[in-house]
Structure formats: C-alpha cells, structure tokens
Amino acid sequence: MVIKMLELFKSIKLDKNSGxxxxxxxxxxxxxxxxxxTLLPRTKLPSIRQMASLLDVxxxxxxxxxxxxxxxxxxxxxxxxxxxxxxxxxxxxxxxxTNKYDYVDKNVILDEIYPGEDISILTSKIRFDKxxxxxxxxxxxxxxxxxxxxxxxxxxxxxxxxxxxFNYQDSQGYRPLxxxxxxxxxxxxxxxxxxxxxxxSGAQQGIDIISKTLLKDGDHVITESPTYRGAVAVFxxxxxxxxxxxxxxxxxxxxxxxxHLKKHRPKLIYTIPAFQNPTGVSYSKSKRxxxxxxxxxxxxxxxxxxxxxxxDFENKNFKxxxxxxxxxxxxxxxxxxxxxxxxxxxxxxxVPPHLKKHxxxxxxxxxxxxxxxxxxxxxxxxxxxxxxxxxxxMYETYKNRYTKVVNSLEKYKTDNISYKKPGGGLNIWLKLPxxxxxxxxxxxxxxxxxxxxxxxxxxxxxxxxxxxIRLSFAAVEDDKIEAGIEKLCKLI
Amino acid sequence: MVIKMLELFKSIKLDKNSGxxxxxxxxxxxxxxxxxxTLLPRTKLPSIRQMASLLDVxxxxxxxxxxxxxxxxxxxxxxxxxxxxxxxxxxxxxxxxTNKYDYVDKNVILDEIYPGEDISILTSKIRFDKxxxxxxxxxxxxxxxxxxxxxxxxxxxxxxxxxxxFNYQDSQGYRPLxxxxxxxxxxxxxxxxxxxxxxxSGAQQGIDIISKTLLKDGDHVITESPTYRGAVAVFxxxxxxxxxxxxxxxxxxxxxxxxHLKKHRPKLIYTIPAFQNPTGVSYSKSKRxxxxxxxxxxxxxxxxxxxxxxxDFENKNFKxxxxxxxxxxxxxxxxxxxxxxxxxxxxxxxVPPHLKKHxxxxxxxxxxxxxxxxxxxxxxxxxxxxxxxxxxxMYETYKNRYTKVVNSLEKYKTDNISYKKPGGGLNIWLKLPxxxxxxxxxxxxxxxxxxxxxxxxxxxxxxxxxxxIRLSFAAVEDDKIEAGIEKLCKLI
Numbered sequence: 001m002v003i004k005m006l007e008l009f010k011s012i013k014l015d016k017n018s019g020x021x022x023x024x025x026x027x028x029x030x031x032x033x034x035x036x037x038t039l040l041p042r043t044k045l046p047s048i049r050q051m052a053s054l055l056d057v058x059x060x061x062x063x064x065x066x067x068x069x070x071x072x073x074x075x076x077x078x079x080x081x082x083x084x085x086x087x088x089x090x091x092x093x094x095x096x097x098t099n100k101y102d103y104v105d106k107n108v109i110l111d112e113i114y115p116g117e118d119i120s121i122l123t124s125k126i127r128f129d130k131x132x133x134x135x136x137x138x139x140x141x142x143x144x145x146x147x148x149x150x151x152x153x154x155x156x157x158x159x160x161x162x163x164x165x166f167n168y169q170d171s172q173g174y175r176p177l178x179x180x181x182x183x184x185x186x187x188x189x190x191x192x193x194x195x196x197x198x199x200x201s202g203a204q205q206g207i208d209i210i211s212k213t214l215l216k217d218g219d220h221v222i223t224e225s226p227t228y229r230g231a232v233a234v235f236x237x238x239x240x241x242x243x244x245x246x247x248x249x250x251x252x253x254x255x256x257x258x259x260h261l262k263k264h265r266p267k268l269i270y271t272i273p274a275f276q277n278p279t280g281v282s283y284s285k286s287k288r289x290x291x292x293x294x295x296x297x298x299x300x301x302x303x304x305x306x307x308x309x310x311x312d313f314e315n316k317n318f319k320x321x322x323x324x325x326x327x328x329x330x331x332x333x334x335x336x337x338x339x340x341x342x343x344x345x346x347x348x349x350x351v352p353p354h355l356k357k358h359x360x361x362x363x364x365x366x367x368x369x370x371x372x373x374x375x376x377x378x379x380x381x382x383x384x385x386x387x388x389x390x391x392x393x394m395y396e397t398y399k400n401r402y403t404k405v406v407n408s409l410e411k412y413k414t415d416n417i418s419y420k421k422p423g424g425g426l427n428i429w430l431k432l433p434x435x436x437x438x439x440x441x442x443x444x445x446x447x448x449x450x451x452x453x454x455x456x457x458x459x460x461x462x463x464x465x466x467x468x469i470r471l472s473f474a475a476v477e478d479d480k481i482e483a484g485i486e487k488l489c490k491l492i
Numbered sequence: 493m494v495i496k497m498l499e500l501f502k503s504i505k506l507d508k509n510s511g512x513x514x515x516x517x518x519x520x521x522x523x524x525x526x527x528x529x530t531l532l533p534r535t536k537l538p539s540i541r542q543m544a545s546l547l548d549v550x551x552x553x554x555x556x557x558x559x560x561x562x563x564x565x566x567x568x569x570x571x572x573x574x575x576x577x578x579x580x581x582x583x584x585x586x587x588x589x590t591n592k593y594d595y596v597d598k599n600v601i602l603d604e605i606y607p608g609e610d611i612s613i614l615t616s617k618i619r620f621d622k623x624x625x626x627x628x629x630x631x632x633x634x635x636x637x638x639x640x641x642x643x644x645x646x647x648x649x650x651x652x653x654x655x656x657x658f659n660y661q662d663s664q665g666y667r668p669l670x671x672x673x674x675x676x677x678x679x680x681x682x683x684x685x686x687x688x689x690x691x692x693s694g695a696q697q698g699i700d701i702i703s704k705t706l707l708k709d710g711d712h713v714i715t716e717s718p719t720y721r722g723a724v725a726v727f728x729x730x731x732x733x734x735x736x737x738x739x740x741x742x743x744x745x746x747x748x749x750x751x752h753l754k755k756h757r758p759k760l761i762y763t764i765p766a767f768q769n770p771t772g773v774s775y776s777k778s779k780r781x782x783x784x785x786x787x788x789x790x791x792x793x794x795x796x797x798x799x800x801x802x803x804d805f806e807n808k809n810f811k812x813x814x815x816x817x818x819x820x821x822x823x824x825x826x827x828x829x830x831x832x833x834x835x836x837x838x839x840x841x842x843v844p845p846h847l848k849k850h851x852x853x854x855x856x857x858x859x860x861x862x863x864x865x866x867x868x869x870x871x872x873x874x875x876x877x878x879x880x881x882x883x884x885x886m887y888e889t890y891k892n893r894y895t896k897v898v899n900s901l902e903k904y905k906t907d908n909i910s911y912k913k914p915g916g917g918l919n920i921w922l923k924l925p926x927x928x929x930x931x932x933x934x935x936x937x938x939x940x941x942x943x944x945x946x947x948x949x950x951x952x953x954x955x956x957x958x959x960x961i962r963l964s965f966a967a968v969e970d971d972k973i974e975a976g977i978e979k980l981c982k983l984i
Contacts, residue, residue, distance in 0.1 A: 042679075073641075073877025076884045086877030087675055092668040142655025149565075150658075151650045158643045163634025166642075166833030176584040183579055201693060201837075205859040212729050217709035233857040237704050341658030343864035345693075365725040367697040371863060372835035385565030385578030392568045 008038070009046060010054050022057055023064035030065065031074050034085055041087040045075065133484035135452040137475035138277065138338065138426050144397065145341045146390045153380040154373075161376060169372035171364045173199025173348070177379035181348055184382065188309065189319040190332060192350045198359060201345040201370045203305060203335035207231050210268070210303055210331055211238045212362040213355065220266035224252060226458030226468075228277045231270050231305070240267075244460050247276065249420060251283035254290055261298040269295060269302045273321050274309035275425025278458045278470040282423070288321045295329040301355075306334045310391070313399045314423035328352030331359075338426060338474065339394050344374050398426065401473040401481060408485035417492055426474045429455070432467045436492055441469070444491050450484055500530070501538060502546045514549055515556035522557065523566050526577055533579040537567060625976035627944040629967040630769065630830065630918050636889065637833045638882045645872040646865075653868060661864035663856045665691025665840070669871035673840055676874065680801065681811040682824060684842045690851060693837040693862045695797060695827035699723050702760070702795055702823055703730045704854040705847065712758035716744060718950030718960075720769045723762050723797070732759075736952050739768065741912060743775035746782055753790040761787060761794045765813050766801035767917025770950045770962040774915070780813045787821040793847075794822045800830050802883070805891045806915035820844030823851075830918060830966065831886050836866050890918065893965040893973060900977035909984060918966045921947070924959040928984055933961070936983050942976055 014025045033039045045051070048066065052059040066083055069075040075083050157165055172178070178194035185192060200206045207230075215221065215238040223232060225244030235242050243260050246253045251273065260266070271291070273283040283291070295302050304321045312318075322332040335347030351359050363369075381387055405428055406421055413419075416433035432438065438454045445452065455468025476484065506517045525531045537543070540558065544551040558575055561567040567575050649657055664670070670686035677684060692698045699722075707713065709731040715724060717736030727734050735752050738745045743765065752758070763783070765775040775783070787794050796813045804810075814824040827839030843851050855861075873879055897920055898913055905911075908925035924930065930946045937944065947960025968976065 070881060073879075073881050076877070076880040078884055079888050084880075086880040087874075089672055089675060089875040091875065092871065139660065142659045145655040145658045147650060147654050147658070151647065154646060154650075155643065158639060158646075162639050163637040163833075166637045166639070166835040167634045168631065168834050180581055183581060201859045201863075204857070208858050216731055230857065230860070233853070237854060237857050239708055341655075342660050343658040343861075345859060345861070345863045361725070362729060365696070365722065365729050366700050366858070367693045367837060368722070369835075369837070371693075371837045371866065373866075374863065379584065382579075383581040383583065385568070387565075388568040388576075388578040389562060389565050392570055396571050 005043070006046065006054065008033075009051060012055060014055060014057065021064075023061045023068065026055070026057075026061065026065040027068045030069060031072065034074050039085050041085050043085040045083045045085065047082060129449075131449045133450045133480045133487075134475050135450065135471040135473065135484065135488075138472040139342055139474055140338065140394070141475040141477075144394065146386065149386045149390070150341070150377065150381060153384065153386070154377045157373065157376045157380055165373045165376050167372065169199075169369040169375055171198075171360055171369050173197065173370060174372060174375040174379060177375045177382075178348075180379050180382040184387065185350070188306075189323045190350060191323075196350050196353070196356075198349045198351055198356070198363060199370050199375060200333075200347050200349060200363065201367065202337065202342075202347045203307065203333050204230055204234070204347075205345075205366065206333040206335075206347055206349045207234045207270070207303060207305070208237075209359060209362045209366055210301075210333075210349070211235060211240070212366065213358045214267050214301060215240045219268075220260075220264035221268045221270060222257065222260055222264075222266045223270045224272070224276065225460065226278055226455065227270070228272065228305070229457060231303075232460065235268075235270070242460065247279060247281055249281060251281065251287035252291070254287065254294070257291075258294060258298075261294060261300065265298065266300055269300060270305065271302060271321070272305045272307060274306060274318060275311065275422050275427070277307060277425075278427055278453070278455065278468075279429040280420070280422025280425050280427050282316060282318055283321070285318065288318070289324045291321055292324045292329055296327055300329070302330045304330050304332045306332060308338050308425045310339070311395065311398055311426065312424045313402050314421075316423055322350060328354055331355070339391060344378070346370065346374055346378060398474070401476065401478060404478060404481040405471065405473050405485065408482045409489075411482075412486045412489040414489060414492070417489065426472050428471045428473075430469050430471060432469065432492055434467060436467055438466060438469060441491060445488060448487055448491065450488055450491075452488070497535070498538065498546065500525075501543065504547060506547060506549065513556075514553045515560065518547070518549075518553065518557040519560045522561060523564065526566050531577050533577055535577040537575045537577065539574060621941075623941045625942045625972045625979075626967045627942065627963040627965065627976065627980075630964040631834055631966055632830065632886070633967040633969075636886065638878065641878045641882070642833070642869065642873060645876065645878070646869045649865065649868045649872055657865045657868050659864065661691075661861040661867055663690075663852055663861050665689065665862060666864060666867040666871060669867045669874075670840075672871050672874040676879065677842070680798075681815050682842055683815075688842050688845070688848075690841045690843055690848070690855060691862050691867060692825075692839050692841060692855065693859065694829065694834075694839045695799065695825050696722055696726070696839075697837075697858065698825040698827075698839055698841045699726045699762070699795060699797070700729075701851060701854045701858055702793075702825075702841075703727060703732070704858065705850045706759050706793060707732045711760075712752075712756035713760045713762060714749065714752055714756075714758045715762045716764070716768065717952065718770055718947065719762070720764065720797070721950060723795075724952065727760075727762070734952065739771060739773055741773060743773065743779035744783070746779065746786070749783075750786060750790075753786060753792065757790065758792055761792060762797065763794060763813070764797045764799060766798060766810060767803065767914050767919070769799060769917075770919055770945070770947065770960075771921040772912070772914025772917050772919050774808060774810055775813070777810065780810070781816050783813055784816045784821055788819055792821070796822050796824045798824060798826045800917045802831070803887065803890055803918065804916045805894050806913075808915055814842060820846055823847070831883060836870070838862065838866055838870060890966070893968065893970060896970060896973040897963065897965050897977065900974045901981075903974075904978045904981040906981060906984070909981065918964050920963045920965075922961050922963060924961065924984055926959060928959055930958060930961060933983060937980060940979055940983065942980055942983075944980070 012029050014022050048059050048062045051062045070077060073086055076086050077083050175194060178197040181197055182192055182194050200209060211234050217239045219240045221235045221240045221242050223242055223244050224247040232242055243264060245256050245260060273288060275282055291302060302321060306320055320332060322330040332350040418431045419428055442454060453470040455470060456466055504521050506514050540551050540554045543554045562569060565578055568578050569575050667686060670689040673689055674684055674686050692701060703726050707730040711732045713727045713732045713734050715734055715736050716739040724734055735756060737748050737752060765780060767774055794813060798812055812824060814822040824842040910923045911920055934946060945962040947962060948958055
C-alpha cells in the first residue's frame, strides 16, 4: 500500500514553466485526489522531505502546499507524527436543502402535530409539490424570512464579539437582548424590565420549563378545548392530569372553569388568549380580567401563550392577560416563530419575581442556556430597527392573505359551513355539516392538491367535534387562495 | 409638537452644490436625529410631498431617502398610513461583550454549578481580571474558538440554503449532519448509522430528554459519587430517587452497584466512563463490559456521557461502553462543548432502536427541534474537514496544559497531597491533607488570584469527602500554570 502511494505521488507532473506557483499546482492535484477518494481519510502523507525528493522540488514548495491543504481542511497535522488526510465528506445533495416543497414543508406540517397522533391520513396521502395549496401549515414559508438582514447582523456580531459569542450565555439570557425585548414589549402593553425576562429556545421550551417548575406526577392542569397539542404533550410528559374546558366565542367557559378549579385544584391553566390555535378565538376584556381573579382565588398559575397577538388585523387592541395581573399569577410566554424564523429556536418568558429563581433552575437543568450567538444577533437585529421593518412587512402579507381567505369564504361557502371571523392570527376554524366525513374530505382534497388540518387532532377526546377543520394561511401563496377555497367548498 | 417637528425639518440645510447626492445628505441628517434621540421611536415622519415642499427638493429625493432609511432599519412604512421612526436602541455597551475576564468567565464558572448549590464562597470572593489563574473553569477560553472558519461556513450555508436554514428542522436533526456525525463516530469506535442519531441542544438536554422518556416520580437512578451535578439536577427535577455509588480508580464499585440494582431496580445508571468529571477516572475494559452485563441482567439503561474521551493524551484507547452493548442498553450522549464552542448549544445521542420513537417524542415536546442554522453550519464545518483541523489544534493545546499541570504538581506538591494522573481529559482531582479546610483555602487562593472548584459540590452528601479539590486546565493560560500550582501547593 505504502509503495503504491509513493508511486502515485511520484507520477504527479508539475509544470515548472507554467505561471502557476508549484505549491498551488501540487495543492490542486492532492486536494482533487482527496475529493475523488483516491486518497482515503486518515491516510498519512509522505513527510515533507520525502515528498520533495519524490517530486524533485524544493522542500519549501511542499511546506507551502501542506499548509494550504491544512488551511482548507483537507489534511490535519499531528504533532511529531505527520500529516494525515481529513475526513472530507462529499457536499450535501442539493435536494436536502432546496426542495422545500417535498422536504421542508412536509416536516413543518409534521411538526405542528405531536408524534404519536394518528396522522397517517394526513401524511401518507399527501405529496407536496409546487401545485399544492397549503392550508395546513401555520408556519411562514421560508421565502418570507429576512435572510439578508439577519446575515448582516450575524456577521457584525461575529466581528464584534468574536469567541465570546460562542461561550456559554448566562441561563437567564444575554442581558442586552433582554433589555431590547423589554422595550419591544411596551408596544404589547407588557410592562417589565430586563430582570423579569428569561430567554428560552422557543415557546415549546418555555412550556416545558414552567411544567418542570410547577408540576409533579398527578398534578392537575387545565387547558382549552380544543388547544395546541404540543402543550398537552408536555403536561402528559410530566404525568399531569389534563382537564380540558370548553372554549366559547369570547374565551373559556368560566363557570365550567371554576367548577374544575374547585374540584381539582390545578397547578396550572394553559391558555392562548389571542387568536387561539386552532379556533382563532380571542378572549373578551372581561374574561381576561376574570381569569386572573380566578387564578388568584384558587391559588393557581396561568401560562399565557401569546403566539400571534400582534397580527391584529381589525384593531381589537386587546391587552394581554398579564396586563391585568397584579399578584404574580401569569407567566407570559412569547415566541416570534410565526412572524420571524422558527428555526432560530428562540422565545422568551416574563415571569413573576417569586418564581424566577425556580424557573431559572429548571432552565439551567434543561439545556444550561440558549445559543449566545443567536441571542446576540437577534439583539442587534432589534437594535438596528430591522425588527420593525420585518414585522410590518409580515403584517401586510398576512393581513392580505387573511382578507383573501375571508372574502373567498364569503363568496363560495354554502350555508351549512359556518365560521367566525377571528379578526387576526393565522387560522380560520370551519365547522362543516354533520354529514361531512373529514377523513374522506382530507383524501379528496389531497387528490386535488389541497391540504388542511383536521380539527380532531386539537381535541383530547376523539369522540366529539369530528366535523371541524383548521385552515391556516401562513404558508399558502396569495394567488392560490381563492381557487383553493372555491375547490374546498365544492368538495365539502 | 407636530409644528415643532415641521420646523425641525424645515431647518435642515442641504448643500445642492456639494458632490454628495441630496437624498444621502438628507438620510445622514435624519438618521443622526434618530440616533441622537431627537426623533423618538414611533414618530410619524412628514409625508413625501410635505417633506419635499418643506425642504424645497424634488419628491424623488425624499422617496430615495425614505427608502434608504427603511433599508437601514431607521424607519418602517405602514401601508396607507405613513412612515414611522423605528425603535432603534443604542448599541450595546462594550463591556457586555468584550470584558471576558469580569463577565463571561465568571458566568462560565457559575454555569458549571447547579443553581441552588452553596457557591457563595466561590462567587463572592472572586474578582476575575487578567491576573486570575483560573483552575475552576472546565470550558475552553473563547480565544481558542475557530471563529473565522465557522463564520465562513455560516455564510456559505446562508447563501446556499437561504430561508430554508431558518425553518423548523425535523426533530431528529438535519439528516446530512447526522450522516457526517456517524462518520466521525467511526473514529470513536461507535458504529451507528444516521438513523440511530438524534441531535440535541447539548448533552444537558440529552440527559433531560432521556429522563423524560424513562423516569417518573419516585423511580430510582444510580450515579457515580462524585459526579456532574447538572445530571443530578435533571434527575431531581423528575423527582427521581438518586442513589450514588462509590467510584473507584477503575470505575464504579460493581459489588455496591449490584447491591443497589437488586434493591432498588433503578431505571437508569448515569456514568461518565472516560476521564470522569470531576475525578478524571476512566473505567477499565473489564468494568465497561461488566457494566453492560449488569444493565442487561437487571433490566435497566445506561446513560454514557462521553464528554472528553477524545482527549486521550496517553493513548489508553478505551472503547466506549456503547461498543460492548449488544442488546440496546446504552444511550450514548456526546457534546463537543469542551472541544468546540459550548455556546452553540449542540450535542447528539446514539439511541437503541426500540427507544427511538419515545425519545423523539420527548425531544419534540421539549423544544420541537434544535436550531437548523447551527446544524447546517456544523455539517458543512465537518464536511470541509475543519473539524479535524480544529480538533488537533485543541488536542495539542490541552495536552500541553495537561503535561504542565502534572509536571508542576510533581515538582511542588508535598507528600500529603495525593492524586492520580488521569491520562487525559480536563481535570485533575487532588486529595488534600485532612487538616486542610477547603473553604479557607478557597479564600486564601482567591486573594492570591487563584481559583479552583471545591470537591464537595460534586457530592450529594456534604458530610464526607470534604478535602478534595478539582483543578481544571481548560481555560488557564499556559504561562500561568507552573506559578499557579506552586503557589497553590504552598497555600495547602
């Protein structure tokens, strides 16, 4: 083997008369041998002296070539041992990162749904391609992301902070970012200082950390019915007993809620008070206030999951439940996943002072801290005003889609399809006629290139409410909306 | 107010004869008004027509200026409403990101220790500055991070994948990265395919997710004594009963282990078999094999936390415990935090096939997925061979420090200080004379600018083993090692 390799190198022809420096010619030959697999990973290259003699060149040529190879990652030097070929892997197949129709979006949909749910119908029948009319995904399509601006701040942070951007960040989060966020929150009527904010890796992690802090086996939790299943999955993973309470057009049924508060003394109430997922319901001001009062009265906590309150297309101007909380009963959780870039894995919580120490302990045990690089880049992004710029562009895009969906529904829906205009958010909740079987509709829609989410996956019990569907317009292209709604109404 | 603002704009003087385009002159004036706070966030700017008339310029000048302001994030346009000043925050104070001695490293130390531990002595007495000799931090100092290479791959990924890099990644992790890692793992004698790997946000999250999968209230867990407290914090947060078993010079005391396995039927055994934290102990081959056999016999699982097995300075060439596992008893967890950049929040697990579905469910409920951008960048970093290049440079750095620490100890330690050369890793575990009070030593060392970690924080019970200390050499500068050890030995 060794002899064969020596012959291989001996056969290299360098052109001393060409303009290109010899060391670069040698670099090109060897790097291409590595790319092609002629030289395998962990092969030891000849020593500098040996190589120079094989090729009849100066040792400096070989030194320079090896240095280039090392800089480009083709080889690595082991001290007092020699130079070895690195494991250079072939570049990633293009379809792994570009074919968003077949690859990324399908995952987005799967990620909406907790693994273990019966989603075989949704996933087996669907093929995503450019023709698909996607009313299933509640996550923005990736072409709306502000990649260039974010790249700019990432690079600025790397140049500014260097290695510091890659060390552990403290568990509560990068202080300047907490300051920037407390500033943004003023626009959301959440008054807090940077000390009240804890940075997390998304709203999902926020719910997990709060559960870790407050719940033990057998504790009771109250949720809305229907609700976001990802939250229920967390409560189940803590082995809590989840009781769901009927969601009315202006919020939870408070009589039922109080009945369960009395009976079960739950540790937590989980709510999405603005443009709820999946129903689009927003709580009235009165129910927001009463919710806080009930939490106080029955000594429990509220998780307020504010996932899109800022997509308020009809100026309802509701204040968050946290706004009415004077006694530290509300934990306010927010992520920007629906407006910004979900893959950053970023969110934050505003927590009552008396819980802060315990929540920080739980965050630390969960993953020590959220990526410092992402936090620093996001801070700069907000400080430079890019956040507002991006937000208003997303707001207009979504508002436009919302209007199109609502107008198309008014135009094409039959009398036995009912819904209530949510006035904001990213979802419309349709009630279909009783004789319409959603599973069969899913199949027929899929064969017409239309996908949506069946309502039943948002309920804990599958026995009731089988005839709802959720239409999301976060990822559907504007020019497909009307045709999609028309077709869907016909299929129903 | 409005009139005052109009006057403000009217007073702007543009120089029509200067070479600079008028719109840029206007941009400079307005952006500096925003920077200085003369124009407050959410202030509405005059309409284009109005501004043009105030300044006696063409409307095109104002249009171009407003566009520039918007591009740079200074203002945002609300459709059919007007142009508003963004919330541009002042730049971050320099000390928040540069003063690593006072700011970052102190946090690094705090992050080694679970909040709630009594660390008042360690933190209140210590002032970090350039003179500090840091034997406390087991995390690399940030000047060792390969910032430039990582910046290069980050930018290449952003150009290549664009928005796709910011969408949800699937819960198991970016497939190409799992492939790259399965390739690297061959060098660690871990044979697995990309299907067996689950990407997580650090080893800490891995331990948390496994606990979520396997533990419920009151279940038993066995750990080494002493051990990494971050793991114990997770088991406590699941309300598991943690039993610690004496760690001998070649691994756990297996008789004691079997006694507890019989008595408690634990669900999990947590172990760091290579260069253990804090003791530096490595398991013998025989104990590695027996550990797996015992796990099989008593129907339990092993978490193998491989945090620095690759820092094998004396070529012990131990194979991981997972290597001996033929029946799916070992969950192998690895992060690169000690070699690479801890702030990336990245790690991975190799999981037995029959547990995979449940572990994926727990990962999803924990934070949906790990940052796709970081995963894609890391994949490219490995594929380009940068990983090997960086690893061997870190290996040499650490080996050099290890040798210096050991040589200095041999030179300066008195007979009543004992330790065993670990042969690798990042820690040396010293046993001090019985009459040496570690708390008082901590104070005296701190006043001599030397910090280390008291051994007691690694034990669950504070009653025993009060006279150990952990010396870490991950963050201490080479030229301070000998002087630091000399002084410390004198103080003891």
